[in-house]
Amino acid sequence: MDDAAVLERKGYSLSATLGEGSYGKVKSAYCNKLKCNVAVKIIDKRKTPRDFLERFLPREIAALKRLHHPSIIKTYEIFETSNGKVYIIMELGVKGDLLDYIKITGAMKEDFARLKFQQLASAIKHCHDSDLAHRDLKCENILLDKDLNVKLSDFGFSKPLSRDENGRTILSKTFCGSAAYAAPEVLQGIPCDPKISDIWSLGVILYTMVYALMPFDDSNVRKMIYIQKQHRIPFPKSKYLTTECKDLIYHLLQPDVSQRLCIDEVLKHSWLQTPKSQIPTSPSAAETGECSQNLHDKKPEHKQEAKTHPAEHEGQKENGSS
Template sequence: MDDALVLKKRGYTLGIRLGEGSYAKVKSAYSDRLKSNVAVKIINRRKAPVDFLERFLPRELEILAVLNNRYIVKTYEIFETSDGKVYMIMELGVQGDLLEFIKFRGALPEEVCRKMFRQLSLAVKYIHDLEIVHRDLKCENLLLNKDFNLKVSDFGFSRRCNYDDDGQLALSKTFCGSAAYAAPEVLQGIPYNAKVYDIWSMGVVLYIMLCGSMPYDDSNVKKMLRVQKEHRVDFPRGKHVPADCKDLLYRMLQPDVSKRIEIDDILDHPWLQPSKQKKDCESCSKSSSKIDTKGETKADSRNESRRGLRADTDDEFDSEVLDEGKAEKKGFKSHCTEPTPTRAAGNRRKSSQKVKETIEEGD
């Protein structure tokens, strides 16, 4: 049956296409019940690979059904038709994703980075407390709502944690995600602690927000891995990063998994404290160099630079922080990777930018 007709019968008016993969697509729609726009992820079981149908999809559906956090994209409804199509009605990131946001505006002010990263940290704290891991945290999977608050999306590689008889976390053996955000242990194909893997990916995200570029050049994975294992984190020339923020980055991008910082310690870190956010917001309101959010992000902005990226109520954005300023369209630095399609469900491209997906029983 036609997607538009199926959705119409359930009170949704189908809109534009947001992304498409080999066996899934994402479209916008208007919900008569919610009186707002939503995102609709449509998965065609007949085109999907067996391992996805037997393992990844059931996990994603089960996990989405239990998640309820202000910094995670809401799932309103999931249903399936007799012709093998799964429809997932989800919250729409009306301001696009973090990748688009940074590509369009360049590196973000420190106070904006702190606010967004605290929101990401609260979301990860929430899922880790539920013994759920994401395993694909990256800028493309972090959506922004109308107020530019961050929402974690795409739980296609997520899973519940398992523990052995001694209470030790069972290591993951599915090597998934994007190479640019992958921890050294994942790149090396070593069974890994998935919670610790999420922390590394968070470190990459924070670096991108602060610097407008990737921390490592993944055009040569072997070389990138060597740099990572040396615990080298270089910053763009002329870019000032406060010492406490550098400390947090170094502790997240720690190649020794036994020394990598945990999510509770991230939230307790001095750089991330709400009191510091408040001071930043006060200084930001006096500053004339604010980010302009009046102009909408262009749909084709991702293609303008082919070689780059571009809780509590206290954790929400003050509308003034992201208002009335100038923004330049900036591509990421030349050593960055080409942007991958955003919000494109099912698009697990086999390329040098992706970590090899090695599927083993029991993971």
């Protein structure tokens, strides 16, 4: 039985393909029960490697079932057929992903960026409070609904956190995700708390929202790590940002993991509170070097909805236990 027939029996009318990967595809469909369009992620287990089936797919499904938050993509139904196909019915990000939105509209004004970042940070707090790290935070994995509300998606790399006998988080040794958004400790293969590494990725996302640029050029990863470890963040003079916004970016993109903010500290930061008028300030010594990268210079990636297998993500490297 083909996909359309399987879904028809479940009350879904299949339509356009949103994206396609090595091990599956994502299509849009109309749900007769919900009276709205949804996204249908279809994974053919017969065509997927064992590593994906044993680790990544179960983690993604478990995360989708476990997480319920207004700023996390909603999962309506998950079912599997006898021929080994898994169907994940999810909320549709009708306005596409954040990267495409920024490419079209340009850098966000701070007040608007504050609202979107607040939604995203709130979603990450929900994950972290549930002892789950996302591990692949980037603009392509943030969908927008019809009202431009943030909907965090793609939990293929997510990982439930384990603790040792002293209650401390067991460190991760796996590099996953995209180099441009990955924390320097991840890129260097240093065992790390993936929740803290998520915070760095939030910094890259916020920078991209307000500048419509990437903060670091990942065409030379070794050079990029060198710049990151010096805590050199380019704040282009072409756009004025408040002191608070730059301060938050500076503390999110903190190379010293012991000094990097946790998600609760992020949400309490002054920039995310009531906006205040600011007087422009001179760049600090840390604001050196124009090493940011235009979004349109980035290599094209799969559409967010097309992500059907973690191994398709740019820059994945297994360095040990995941």
